[in-house]
Amino acid sequence: MHKSVDFQTPFENSNGNETPTYLQVIDFYIQLAKEFPEINIQTIGETDSGYPLNLVTYNPDGNFNFSKIAEEKAIMLINNGIHPGESDGIDATMLFFRDLAAGKLPTPKKTVVATIPVYNVGGALNRNKASRTNQNGPVSYGFRGNAQNYDLNRDFIKADTKNARTFSEIFHTIDPDVFIDNHVSNGADYQYTLTHLFTQHNKLGGRLGEYLNTEMMPELESGLSENNWDITPYVNVFNRVPESGFSQFMDHPRYSTGYTALWNTLGMMVETHMLKPYKKRVEGTYTLMAKMLGIVEKDVQKIKNLRKHAGTRHVDWTYYPVKWAIDTTQTTKFNFKGFEGTMITSEVTGMSRLKYDRSKPFEKEVVYQNYFIPSDSIKIPEAYIVKKGWHKVLELLKVNEIQFNTLEKDSVIAVESYKIDSYETMSNAYEGHYPHYNTSVTSKIQEINFTKGDILVPTDQPGIRYVLETLEPEAVDSFFNWNYFDTILQQKEGFSPYVFEDEALEMLRNDPQLKEAFEAKKTGEEDFAQNWYAQLDWLFKRSEHYETAHLQYPVYRILKQK
Template sequence: MTLAPAPTAPAPAWRTPFENDPAGNTTATHAECIAYYQKLASAYPKQLHMAEAGPTDSGLPLHEVVLASDGDTDPASTRRKNRRVLFIQNGIHPGEPEGIDASMMLARDLVQQPKLHKLLEGVTVVIVPVYNVDGMLNRNSTTRVNQNGPAAYGFRGNARHLDLNRDYIKQDSRNARSFAALFQKWQPDIFVETHTSNGADYQYTMTLIATQHSKLAPALGTYLQGQLLPALYKGMEQKKWPMTPYVDFEGKTPERGLRAFLETPRYSTGYAALFNTIGFMPETHMLKAFAPRVHATYDFLKTMLETVGQQSAAIATARTAATAGMAAQTTFPLAWTLDESQHETVQFRGYEGRTKPSEVSGQPRLYYDRAAPFTRPVKYFNTYKPTATAARPTAYIIPQAWGEVLDILRRNGATLEPLARDVTAPVEVYYLEDYKTSPRAYEGHYLHSQVQLRPATETVTFHQGDLVCYLTDAAPVRYLIETLEPQATDSFFAWGFFDSVLQQKEHFSDYVFEDVAADLLRRDPALKQRLEKLKQQNPAFGSNGAAQLEWVYLNSPHREAGFNRYPVARWLGTGRLGQ
């Protein structure tokens, strides 16, 4: 694809490392990137402000760049002025660096080119120049084996070998903790995180993951599908960058259709959706040369800024309606699955997939024939349906012992009120009846899934200092529900924050408990009747003395109250607990 010349070429002193390379195959180092923004901030202090925004695991700080036409860098003041906030984050995977270079160029052009100043009249732009500072410092030329340039780049993992685009909910890294504080500070209307794809070969330079509309509040999902996405696709087409939804086939070729990406809250756009922020991950195509990938990213970010300004009122209306709808919402989805009964149709520009013998194994291998391009209609499955839901409680009660969880909740906007005295109250608790655990570590955790719960209403005593989180209209309700309900895909239970309750701390010696169990059954005919019924229904159980003894123990007063009991309680009362 032929690149259109820049409308106004920058002066030599303001060219980025990417622009200074005639081959267009160089991305800035971390030091070059930060120094460039510092230079901009010094030269244009009324329009561009740069500050440190918290630590990262590398030991170097995260940075925040704010562009505002009136120089206002205060989020509260910005909201009072009814300005939209566009938050752009780059370098979460520093081996995918297009956004780093494109944002440097865009920030410069916004302050240097008078005809672009109008783009900032109603929109404040917040840029994180490099999110994964750690990975950007780990520069190499080999780890992105599937990618066509640049000559050298950063590494996907951070200093703790974490993929930060799986860390938005659990926040193991200092990077994620600093990001959360920055995100909560700005509460952006639109969030963009720049990426490069992996996967199939096709004609497009730019593909796009948008927040899954089925997961957004209805007002936001309708606005996204009906107004925002059509404008973005049209704008990119006009800039000579035809765009397609992120290419994710079932298989490697499009015959069975494109499938929309399900971004749960571990991912940036899934996290943003919990706070009624529409998120985007533009994904340039890995096999295109680096220069067109940077220019496509630049034009996407510019198109986004143009569109947010043009649709400012519609965005504000949709977010206000989403907030009002959430205030009245009583049931929330926790997990999702693709609805294959519904699909759209897109005109997809691809290359024919063929096979030939592998030079390595001699076996058939896939390749894409660039001599055989095609444009044809392809099914696009872009609707998800909930598979689990939870009713909204009045409040969650979290014992003060779970300090790590409490810290994460506070960092993400939750208000936690400590009990002033011991309180005994009826609450809903969950017993963890069954779950599956991944056999291998995933991002430092062994994930739980397929969680089966047994809810029970019990009278529980909570102690002075235990924390109550009320789900008021001002609370981050959806965030709280999707982290504190164990069945949610990315709940704190799923990530293993409560694993210690899954192990018994006391048990019995069978030869001692045999007599205790026999006495329990004599004194409780109903318990004995349940046992006999189970033995009749399950012959294997009926012939297993140890299993029967365990069953009696688990259904007796001797069972540990805390074993397999999820420690976060749901309070369904009114007013304030204990009042």
């Protein structure tokens, strides 16, 4: 038994009104590790702030070699402070680790708990008292943007930040079975302090997704309810009342749980309600983590077996979904505890505004749309070939432990080749980018000359979902949609009209089919018929001068042999 040590936190000493600074958090865990051999703290990698990320681990056996731990135990990873103004998890996890080490909570025999105490270090250092406009405490807190003003919960795929790359290193070192990311919500008003946002179960897929939806989630809900901590699915509505119904949030791979799902980790975000007192929000987060640890401890073997099976299920896949839509044929109904909301005239704008009345609580049945179906899929190739000049792509494949080879000699290979057919681009900046969306491609089979050093990425590997989500341009969070390949969208060589006019005329004289198509386009499209430059450009793009690199996607697909 350890001697009794009073590791009181700033949260406790302030009666639940304050959260510690970044340096106070790290010092707390350093002191905890000195006192308890069950606790280990280490620094891993870099962040944009100049400080490293810290990983704190609790294992009653005192073994902190994750490759050994994973053979016998489940691993639960808790991420805190991705948005440091949402500090509930930072405080709750400090209490949670202290109480596990001190024996105030049941000692797990089959589960190891790890945490990133503060993920957004730069944001935590940028402390203020006003940026969380709608939040009820704590007194002061960190800022949402990191040291480069990135929202880190949009950065897991594009990995613009050192934080995201270090997270990938930690994640692949630990290979957690369960992942919890602690947040605070914005949006509607209701009675709950706790809401959950599990990774979308259809997207997670298979028996693993079914377990998440039909066993883990209901057990967490009922366990919390038994302790008078009601919880609801994340209320995904803004500026309307929740009882009108709402849908599950789709966590694409840009988000933490969307990213971890690519490696079959059972993930959830905790979203405490911004308007509830800070003390209550921290206590609720603490209770939820304790309940989840109990579920993992009970279901260790089931979870590990399901993840093992999920890691090989791709051998039976032919197609992979790259886009999802709500399945309107299936819904879930549950009793929701809310407050009456009405539209009243705003004294500020004179227009209608939503007003909740907390003196009028209710419990009503709501319709929750938490089933999704693929809206677009691609046929899975045997491998991709990435031209060697795309260095950032190669770097991220390495960071995410994607297996690949390099061509040892120049080779002519039959591949499926994509041309970017159409896309739309956001008009406003979003997380350092102007992302594309609604991307579509045309494809054809070609024999392409590849050169020594080009990258061959097989799909039959543990990271298959990461490979497909990033290299298929039509996928929502593809590298193409995040602007990695924007240089192919700009034509580099053009023509002088007065010179090309003569050649264009010769092309039409010598190619009856081209002339027929040209005349048909002029007849059918008035704008084209009235635009002399568009006509010459159309012909130029069908000449030998038009560069093959324009709109040519530089990632090629080697199709599976039938």
